[in-house]
Amino acid sequence: MAFPGFKLTWQGRRKIKGGVHLESRKEFTADKPIVSDLLLPERLYLPLQQHAGQPAEPVVRVGDKVLKGQLLAAGQGSISAPVHASTSGTIVALEDFPAPHPSALPAPTFILEPDGEDRWVELGPEADPFGLAPEDICARVDAAGIVGMGGAAFPAAIKLSLGRRTRIRTLLINGGECEPYLSCDDRLMRERAAGIVDGIRIMLHSLGCRHAIVAVEDNKPAALAAMLEAARPHGFIEVAAVPSLYPMGWDKNLIRYLTGKEVPANGRSADVGVLLHNVQTAYAVQQAVRFGRPLIRRVVTVSGGAVAAPRNLEAPLGTLLSELLAYCGHRPDRTVRYVMGGPMMGDRLPHPHVPLIKGACGILALSAGEIQAEDAKPCIRCSRCVTACPVGLLPLEMMSRIRTGQTDAAVGFGLEDCIRCGSCSYVCPSRIPLVHYFKYGQGELMARREAQRKTEETNRLAAEKQRRLERTRQEAAQRKAQAQAAASGGAP
Amino acid sequence: MYILFAVISLTALGLALGFMLGAAARYFKVEDNPLVDEIERMMPGSQCGQCGYPGCRPAAEALVAGQAAATLCPPGGKALAEQLANKLSLEIDLAGLKEQAPMVARVSEATCIGCARCFKVCPTDAIVGAPKHIHAVIADACIACGKCVEVCPTECLGMHPVKTTLRNWRWAKPEPMAAGA
Numbered sequence: 001m002a003f004p005g006f007k008l009t010w011q012g013r014r015k016i017k018g019g020v021h022l023e024s025r026k027e028f029t030a031d032k033p034i035v036s037d038l039l040l041p042e043r044l045y046l047p048l049q050q051h052a053g054q055p056a057e058p059v060v061r062v063g064d065k066v067l068k069g070q071l072l073a074a075g076q077g078s079i080s081a082p083v084h085a086s087t088s089g090t091i092v093a094l095e096d097f098p099a100p101h102p103s104a105l106p107a108p109t110f111i112l113e114p115d116g117e118d119r120w121v122e123l124g125p126e127a128d129p130f131g132l133a134p135e136d137i138c139a140r141v142d143a144a145g146i147v148g149m150g151g152a153a154f155p156a157a158i159k160l161s162l163g164r165r166t167r168i169r170t171l172l173i174n175g176g177e178c179e180p181y182l183s184c185d186d187r188l189m190r191e192r193a194a195g196i197v198d199g200i201r202i203m204l205h206s207l208g209c210r211h212a213i214v215a216v217e218d219n220k221p222a223a224l225a226a227m228l229e230a231a232r233p234h235g236f237i238e239v240a241a242v243p244s245l246y247p248m249g250w251d252k253n254l255i256r257y258l259t260g261k262e263v264p265a266n267g268r269s270a271d272v273g274v275l276l277h278n279v280q281t282a283y284a285v286q287q288a289v290r291f292g293r294p295l296i297r298r299v300v301t302v303s304g305g306a307v308a309a310p311r312n313l314e315a316p317l318g319t320l321l322s323e324l325l326a327y328c329g330h331r332p333d334r335t336v337r338y339v340m341g342g343p344m345m346g347d348r349l350p351h352p353h354v355p356l357i358k359g360a361c362g363i364l365a366l367s368a369g370e371i372q373a374e375d376a377k378p379c380i381r382c383s384r385c386v387t388a389c390p391v392g393l394l395p396l397e398m399m400s401r402i403r404t405g406q407t408d409a410a411v412g413f414g415l416e417d418c419i420r421c422g423s424c425s426y427v428c429p430s431r432i433p434l435v436h437y438f439k440y441g442q443g444e445l446m447a448r449r450e451a452q453r454k455t456e457e458t459n460r461l462a463a464e465k466q467r468r469l470e471r472t473r474q475e476a477a478q479r480k481a482q483a484q485a486a487a488s489g490g491a492p
Numbered sequence: 493m494y495i496l497f498a499v500i501s502l503t504a505l506g507l508a509l510g511f512m513l514g515a516a517a518r519y520f521k522v523e524d525n526p527l528v529d530e531i532e533r534m535m536p537g538s539q540c541g542q543c544g545y546p547g548c549r550p551a552a553e554a555l556v557a558g559q560a561a562a563t564l565c566p567p568g569g570k571a572l573a574e575q576l577a578n579k580l581s582l583e584i585d586l587a588g589l590k591e592q593a594p595m596v597a598r599v600s601e602a603t604c605i606g607c608a609r610c611f612k613v614c615p616t617d618a619i620v621g622a623p624k625h626i627h628a629v630i631a632d633a634c635i636a637c638g639k640c641v642e643v644c645p646t647e648c649l650g651m652h653p654v655k656t657t658l659r660n661w662r663w664a665k666p667e668p669m670a671a672g673a
Binding site: 049099101102103105107376403408433436437439440443444446447448450451452454455457458459461462463464465468 | 536568569570572574614615616618632656657660665666
């Protein structure tokens with residue numbers, strides 16, 4: 001920080017709790033450049049919900065001709081993000097289509113037939129981002145439909161506008177990419193470091209913050225060098241190497257390691273004055289604010305043992321994952337599992353005929369040798385999961401409570417603090433699907449909260465009905481009295 | 493003058509009687525079990541009668557008297573059962589409790605005659621409509637008590653399972669592991 005241009009900070013800052021050393025398997029894709037000149041598929045499938053929060057509300061009709069980058073559905077509610085056309089063409093349908101989700105349940109989706117012209121809609125004026133007010137930057141990021149591109153898909157504009165409510169001291173840019181196989185952030189940092197740094201400067205301007213740290217795991221020296229080079233002219237952007245230890249990219253881990261601050265259990269990173277964004281989000285922000293381009297494509301890693309030519313692709317959103325896999329030489333006969341995201345925290349998909357969405361950082365077709373067999377054996381209480389847990393929980397105890405239906409007891413062991421990173425399942429010698437138990441347990445808690453809310457709502461509605469009945473009775477009595485008064489007054 | 497007498501005497505009478513009533517309410521008060529009140533407040537309060545008792549208060553009384561199980565309230569579901577068991581220190585086997593699939597009422601437009609009977613009995617005002625117009629159910633407000641189904645003269649109202657969507661989808665419990673776990 002003191003010497004601009006020499007800001008590489010090496011490890012040894014803070015002790016990291018738990019974590020596991022994973023085989024990186026990034027070498028399949030890390031050395032090949034991003035392919036961005038893909039042929040357009042026959043159809044694009046754009047779900048209305050590609051983000052956390054409320055689904056977007058359609059603003060075009062079936063049969064409409066749309067241009068590349070045109071708004072298809074606007075965000076609604078306080079947490080939402082709009083959806084734009086990835087190319088020019090015709091909207092042929094708005095119907096239910098399998099969503100990229102472990103259940104692959106159908107969800108409302110725009111089906112767009114490209115016309116092959118790929119013609120841009122008239123974009124907003126290019127502006128000097130540093131002449132814009134912070135609110136205008138947030139508005140542009142919001143209008144561009146940018147969401148967290150590391151996987152959580154939380155609308156980025158909401159996080160950026162936090163700067164006005166909480167004092168943000170440090171903007172942390174997550175280039176950790178600690179999941180095996182994935183290298184899309186690595187490639188982006190190597191190839192478009194200048195764009196990322198520009199995006200970071202725009203975000204800093206919008207937050208009114210003077211300090212940023214880009215965190216890159218030390219197994220990506222090329223990305224680290226590229227980011228250092230790009231950040232050299234800007235003294236307030238620090239580039240830090242962090243150890244490659246899964247889950248280093250977890251926000252609370254990064255914050256503790258780089259700033260020494262501990263985020264409270266139910267708190268957010270903003271509570272300690274830190275905001276975290278992914279490198280791809282920073283790049284998308286730059287594209288949106290400088291050039292007015294909405295988020296309609298992203299870099300995604302296509303890899304796995306059942307893929308002959310794994311690559312990083314910059315693909316239009318809405319392309320079917322099966323088509324991206326086919327482009328990379330997918331062998332369906334060797335595939336035993338499809339995963340969207342990384343192998344540790346990603347979602348297992350029943351089939352790849354689902355669209356690419358904003359939060360998808362990887363598409364993996366894994367072969368039999370790459371997955372853990374699912375034959376759980378009894379727990380031998382070796383406590384390896386306890387050593388591995390980055391949160392400091394007791395996975396074996398939580399699992400035994402959830403298995404016997406004692407969700408409350410599991411909450412007492414910190415079920416709500418579990419980040420579902422999968423480290424415990426990874427190290428378990430009995431191959432107990434620990435993280436699956438915790439996903440189930442957290443789902444139970446969610447269902448219970450939902451039921452609680454419903455009961456309260458029912459209470460309110462029942463009381464409301466009683467009041468309504470009372471009111472109607474009174475009104476009827478009043479009318480009757482008036483009628484009588486009128487009758488007696490009219491005929492004395 | 494007579495008027496003044498009347499006013500004074502009636503005021504005095506009113507004050508004296510009011511005071512007596514107040515005193516009676518205080519000294520002759522029938523002690524209710526406060527636990528029943530508390531339990532009643534935890535219940536949905538829609539008086540739907542699915543538990544077999546005429547309303548939420550009788551059900552709460554039965555619970556406190558130990559004549560009913562904590563799992564009696566279908567709209568409250570598992571969450572309420574757990575709360576009730578906690579409150580009353582009852583043992584319940586939640587692992588064995590088969591949660592009923594959530595249901596929601598739906599009007600079949602083809603047979604609805606707009607008789608307006610259903611929305612009069614709906615405890616949560618979940619059915620909207622007007623006489624001689626097709627009625628509709630607000631799914632979010634429906635508690636699946638089935639009262640509307642009973643009064644519908646054309647059987648156009650039916651209970652249907654709630655569709656699983658991305659919003660209410662939850663992870664299934666992992667398969668039980670090998671014996672002895």
